[in-house]
Amino acid sequence: MKSYTVADFLTRGGHRAEEVLFLTPSKEAATRVRTELFERLRQDERYAASGSPVRSVHSWAFAVYRAIRQQQNRPLPRLITGAEHDALIQQMLQGQRIDGNRYWPEEMVPALPMVGFARQLRDVVLRATERGIGPAELCELGEAHGRPMWVGAGRFMEEFAQIQRLSGSENLNASELLHAAVAAVDAPGEGRDFLLRMKQGLRLIVVDDAHNLDPAAAQFVENFFTPGTRTLIAGDPDQCVFHFRGADEAFLSRHAADEEHRVVLSASHRLGPAAVGAVTAMTAGLPAVSTRVPLRAAAPDNPGELELYRAPSVTAQGLYVADVIRRAHVAHHLEWDRIAVIVRGTGQIAPLRRVLLSHGVPVTVDPTSTVLAEQPLVRTLLLAAEASMRELSVAEVDSLLASSIGEADPMTRRRVERAIARALAKQHATGSADLPRREEDGLPFGVAECLAALVNRQASPEQERQWTAAFGPRELGMLESVHRVLDAGRQAYAQGRSVEMVLWEIWEKTKLSASLQTQALRGGTAGSQADQDLDAVMSLFDMAGDFVERNPSASLGTFLSTVRAQELPTGGRDRRGVRPGAVEILPAHAAAGREWDLVCVVGVQEDSWPAGPTVGGLFGQQELVDLIDRGISPDTYVSRHVAALHEERRLFLLALSRARQRTVVTAVDSPTGEGYEPSRFVAELAQTAAVMVTGKPSGEGKDEHPAESALPRVLALEPVLAEMRHAVRNPHLPYPDRQVAAQNLAQMGANEVYGALPHQWLGALPPSTADLILDRHGELRLSPSGLEALANCPFQVFMNQHQGVGESTPQMRIGIAVHAVAEAIIAGLGEDDAVAAIHAVLPDLVEAPSEAALEEAADRWEAAVRELHRWITKTKDELEHADPPGRLLSEHWLTGEVGQTEEGTLVRISGRADLIAIAGNGEATVYDFKTGNHTLTKDQAAESPQLASYQFALALQGHQPAGAALVYPAVPVKSGPSLRRQNASTAEEREAFAQWLLDLAPAVSGPVFRATPGKHCERCDLTSICPAQPEGKAVV
Template identity: 25%
Template sequence: MAFATLCSTSDAVCSDSRLSSRARFLRPILISKVHLFSYPNRLRQLSRPPLFKMSRLASSLLSMVDAVFRNHGLGAVLDSLALSASQSKVASLSAGQNALVYGVPGSGKSTALKALVINRLRTDLKPEQVLVLCANRESATKLRDELALEYQGATPGPLARTLASFAFNILREKALALGFNPPELITGSEQDQIISELIEEFLKEKFPETWPKQLRRQVMELRGFRAELRDLITVCLEHEITPEELVKQGEVNNNPEWVAVAPFFAGYLKRLREPANENRHDPSTLLTVVIRQLKEDQWPSIASDLKLIVVDDAQELTPAAAALLRALVSKGANLVLIGDPDATTMGFRSANPQSMKELIESIEGKFAAINLEGDLGNRHPDLTAVLAKTAHRISPERAGTQRSALGPTDQEVGNRVEGRVFDLETSELAWLAHRLRELHLQEGIAWSEIAVIARSRTVLEKWGAALASESVPTVILGSQTSFKDEFSTGNLLRLAKYCLEPPELTREVILELLRNPFAGLDSLSIRRIRRRLRQLELDAGGDRTSDQLLIELFEKPEVARELYGEEAKRVKIFLKVLARTRELAETEGSTSEELLWSLWASSPMATAWQQLADGIGEVAMQAGRNLDALVALFAAANQYAERHPEAGPAEFVNEQLERDIPQDTLALVSRDDQKVTLATSSSLIGRRFKVVAIPGLTEGVWPNLKPRSSLLGAIALDSVLSGKAVEETRTEIVDELRLLYKAIGAASDHLIVTAVDGDETQLSQFVRLILGEIPETEIYAEPRFTLRGLVGNLRRKLVTSTNETDRLEAAYGLARLALVKQPGAHPDQWAGILKLDSPEALVPLTDDETGKVWIYPSQLDNFIKCPLHWFMQAHGGSDRNFEANFGTLLHKVLEETTSIGYKELWQSVESKWHTLEFEATWVEKKELRKAQKMVRNLSTYLQGQKDAGYQLVGTEVGIDFELGRARVKGRVDRIEQGPAGQVLIVDLKTGSGEPKATDNAQLGLYQIAFMQDGFEKIPEGDNPLEGASLVWVNSDKPKIKPQESLEDNEELNQFFRELLDEAIDGMAAADAKFEAKIGTHCYDDHGYGNCKILLTKAVSYAD
């Protein structure tokens, strides 16, 4: 018999689905064994589907659908199941019978439900007369498929759904009949946006005199205040009270906060009544609107035809849900409630553990009370014992009889319940990752049969990243963060905003664009682009900075034609994508979905993230998360276009960039066959696993005994409206126990609990509850149970072991790993043992034609101090700091001006200041003060030389001469002539370290150049050489460091010539080696700090 599932994003019903995030861009239609695909509009307009090619897509979807069917166990039929006596009672419930069915985890509640529904469908009821309700979309999806394939008959709709989905269909049927706009659901993020706007409007006014002091402006601006206000409004809607009634409750119960925020509640309701929100409802008002419709005797056929309503996980019913069910059965339909009050996890949404008993008692007529008492054979007895102990600590909430199936509370716990306490979080993580990999690799448990449960989403994020780093593939259930805060969607939205509303192009805007991941550039690539643009500018005789050139690149994309290399290719593609998307943004009728798709489809990330997501580790996890967020964003864009056809892309993009909480979407979600599930207890509804791990059991984390909604008192209001005493509402420990009970109940075969007992952490009381005792704190330092860890362990054994057999075993293991190309296994990849590939120089260091060695005086001192450092610096291995860049600018100023006064010199410096680059404004201000000091010192020096009778002969005077095998070429900062005609060579220094002149090789080479007639410009006549001097201006006052004249000191002359001969041989790389003269200078960030990378010891070594 054929089975079809049709989905439409405008229908809340289609929120129940099963495909993984890797296929979410497509909506499959499954008809028997034939798979068809219907594409969203954007795919019909593009040449290829998103994320991957069609051939791979088809096979992926087929395998995923098959995997889902295997998970559901759809090959078995209920007829073959041996029902227990209590399950048979449920299955044999006949017309006219209401029932309250209690059952602990593993007692067969789902089996009994399916048996009942199929039995009634095969005997006296039609599919349209049966309604099966589940607590969430995921459990409804699973149960829907199982019922449909077991029933093997045509149905007018899904047999199982959520109550919100059913209520939505009631409103839609009415809207279609009356010609109204179809109903829409207001998402949680839209709620938050409305509340945020209401608060913003309120804060513009003066606070009333009666306003509670604790609700200060700073508090009301916090996201937490919005969350509490949203919870309070939800409670009001669930109990159908008005703002006026909220004020009255505040006055009666002496709660001024309720009185104060009542206007926000009124404003929220007013917003929902605005024309723009016609027939739009949040989850709570959706149910109350349907209740009012039924009370007005407006019963659509999907409600009036009902004869049997079965509710799974009925312990999660909220007041509004219970009220709607009460209305639905008022026409004679039977109600069967199935659940376990001890497993209530949605108390934060006003779910009441007593709701099952209260609801069934409020319905006219008798009801059957049934406790499922199966043998629990699908759960190991050790886990049943832990469940019994946990349930005993929970308030029974007018139930409790179902616990008898768990047995006594003093059962001994065996080895299927593992517990460890560690000294550090890192030890806890390492052990848990090791244990999970053991279970998967050695015991054959699929990753999908393992779950890690944590108390909160924040803790899950931490464990997800930590486990992924240990090669445990993970996936986190549920919404994560808002689109603007997700890495992938946030960057895509900001890129879209740039195309929709182009800002003024500044350095900051350009760099933000280039650093966007969809540009495909990293910091090094951006630097290369800047350097290439700067080189082109200098070659053309210009002096614009790289910042100015980057701005021109975006203003005139044709400039990119002059660029080459992989970085240039990506920049050109990025500029074309931006241009195309901006054209699309200006096209009438374009949608946000098309705009986002234009930016995504051509980006390097479209293929890179898909490839990365196929692996394991933290990179794969983040890539998968990036794709999941993008899928959800496209789904949200599609919904927005359907709901707001008149709105443009800018409205959607700006709206998403303003929202702070995750948006609920209809993007397809499912359990991933290849990954460990990370979840909170509330997301475990309808899910079972062979292995459940509960790490991080720390007091204050789990249990978290902090009062809920302590600022506005939403829980207290819920208790008051439910008829409970306010002083009895401190039930945090019971709520925490229920969450723990739910987590334990999700395991069928194995339970693992871990904790850290450290100086700043306290063990959770739940550790003793589960294990019966506190384990000894241990230090875990075993090798990582991964291929990478195995490689490291074998390499360590190969080097350190003295046992020849052990070393041979290690070598054999490494050889096997090397054959499968495991990184790090082959000796060719080991640092510290490789020989030189070739004795030849990497680059030619001499002139190919003349064989001369080129020597630049400014680099000579670097070579003498450390040849390796000179080689690195001479071939691009260093970056210029401020002093070096400013020194270049100052030399330029001295070359272009003859003024010596501070004012004139500083004006020249200021005219060129824009050519310098700074990381931040405060850095620029700091360096500006330093520059002013250096210019002042320079002016002082020049004035002193003038007063002493020295005249300027030339600045930036070129030198070019041959000295043995060397060709010396460079420029001298200044040549001055004294009153007696003597010549003085001056070198200006702006560096941070105070220089020495006596044996300075650069000054010595300048003097030799003068003696060899190597200067392009020298004074006429036979003028003596006074010597040379360094003028250091980066100090409190100018310091002159003289060097004696080589003409007057033959010993010094000979010293420098011998030094030059050695340097020439070294620079020519006669022995193809550059010596690293290791010393304190290697770690000096002001001088030779770029050598320190070569001083790092090798990770591995071999004899």
């Protein structure tokens, strides 16, 4: 309606665009109105204009103020974003924390560097500035009313202004800009002359969404009102949802009070009868306003729908929204960009985005809802730029390799680590002197540190050759890609090039531009992500260009710190001539003034919508606003719950009235399950006759309607395929249903839909091989330490052996260290030296939460090593002084042939014994060191397969087994470490044990590995994929 009025005024009246001033509260609204106006004007081929009359209030204020300053030959102003303002405040507070407190209350000093303190300070500064309160006035108010935080904020404002003046440029935030512009046009001389010339040239002024103007913006706009100039002020007080930003509907209400000049537009050309009825019913909960008029649908036959869905879970809610959007696009041919998902807060965007993308829905996110430095591609580029100045840490290298530059998936990363680990082991074995060592403790590099050295170009040519010798083409390509990007940045930085050029060299070498452009133009889910990545990169270069223009001599490090310090979302420059073909997810406030064909209002829950009232915080912002605007003393208690509820209701009404055709409102109703309760607004909406209510809350109707509790079916390719494949293989379904499903799958397979044909189904084909898993000699090898686990569950053993390199636990690392110390003790290491050795390495082995815990662990293991040393020394002395004397063998390899399986495969027992005591008469006893805190019982030790296998292997090597024992140095008794012994085995027992090994051998050779439930399942990490467990039965 408003754009039509302006277009009609320009074309029929023959007026120029310069004679029209169309003001909107935000630049996003200005862009939308400008596009709509252009579409209307392009239909008239006779009309031409040199510019657009549509501008935001702040854009117009900046243009006016800049022009006046230019005429005065004074420095030109610069408008800073909210993120920049927030970052500057944080930097100043950090400096005050370091330099010493000057004006804050002492109890507040520890909070100065905190982000929350800076945010609240910025808020109170903006609220004061919007109302024309300067530093001195704020200090006076604080002193008069006993508010030391107001005094501190006033002195901070004064210091902030002084710093800005010293910088040589006038940096203004949005509130300061409006007051500066008002002061400039009111000043005698150039300001008033400029205002007079502007007013004389205007024929039409349109103020859109006037209810969202703050007092300063309203004062600035009113300066251009003049008799003889047609003025149109449009707005709706019930849609004022920006009170938290200082918006005040008083400007609109004051002008609307004049009934002679008030035009009432009660007919909604957007909403249908259902939505109008719901909005009217819910508007009754707002305070009475004299200017409010009953809403009616302009077209009573508008088929607009309003639906309320109560989901039993958060997952069901996401799937239902995905299905609604998919069906609207597929069945009703609704374009993606004519659909929107509105949520209460930005925290709900990410999970919904993941659900929609996973079901083939392209998604775009409102740029003012994301922080630039948190965008994945921007974060990667910033990290690459950081590498131009310094070496990256191990964690940073890991992040860079996994990014779009390195593209290292987990398998590639694992192959890289294994290759480097083998190279390091070879260097250790050959005693190479070329091993790099850490500066802090002199210990050799680990695998991760070697990889970081490769990326940082720290490795010598010989080291790089050795470490990458086993790299395949994929691993070498990953390293070359990272080197290409980082080397470009390092070279540009070394040449002293600007921030923009360093970033450009890095971006160009990533070679991502063409691929992202292609994906973005192709559309779909990948296209929406590529479009978002490109927008983020453009915003980064915009920021770099502005930074270099303002600070020509600033360093790259300063720029990177500036970007990362901006923790508030900021929208970038929108250069796109068309909207992205994607569904937009946006918070409710960002939906103001916009409309779509289909709108899903998601997650309308109690405690989040309506949200609780905003309190004054540390600075008492609300009390300050009440004092300035209404004269209410800060000491007077004012209940804000009712006002906050009204604000939330207006926000909900705003979201409810954005759709031209269909509105879907969803809420999770699971108070006893997930603890979610629908909002009170949902209960009101459900009572509206025109609202269609669907869905069942969690716990209701399960017996009568079991399908209501199931997850919604999504009209997407993957769910449809899964359902039909399940139907084909379900013998309980009627044969006609199975036949129809098979026909549909065949038709989809003929159209090359992957996953439709049986040979593409995982788990539906026979095994790819039935060969046994043998070693390179064609033999089966059994390990003594793994026999018990193999007997318990072959599946667990197989998965643990082939799941790749696992993370070592503190207990595993301590075990390795204790075994190494024990071997050294047997070789002659003294007791004090053994204790010193374990003491030196223990801090790197355990994960102690405190120094006290580390000292406790050190005391425990030092005592354990002393007990172990005494026991080994005693055992050694007894053997050496016996007649005839005996000897000790350390880390001795025991191996021997057990026999052959029924298939003729040779089975061999093979393992390393920690300690073997061989007496002079040939009797041998095997000892195995255990570093755990829990011992086996005597009966368990007597039946231990591990100890029995050691005795069996001793006999195969010609020794006479005299028994075996488990040694627990961490569980001491009076006589030394705890021992759990197994008696010497007889020939008959060894023969029976050999047969048991032959019967067990097929369990390790496969190709079938049986999952056997038992007590061992309580400590198993594989339950999620185990076919014997409920969690793993659904996994193919």
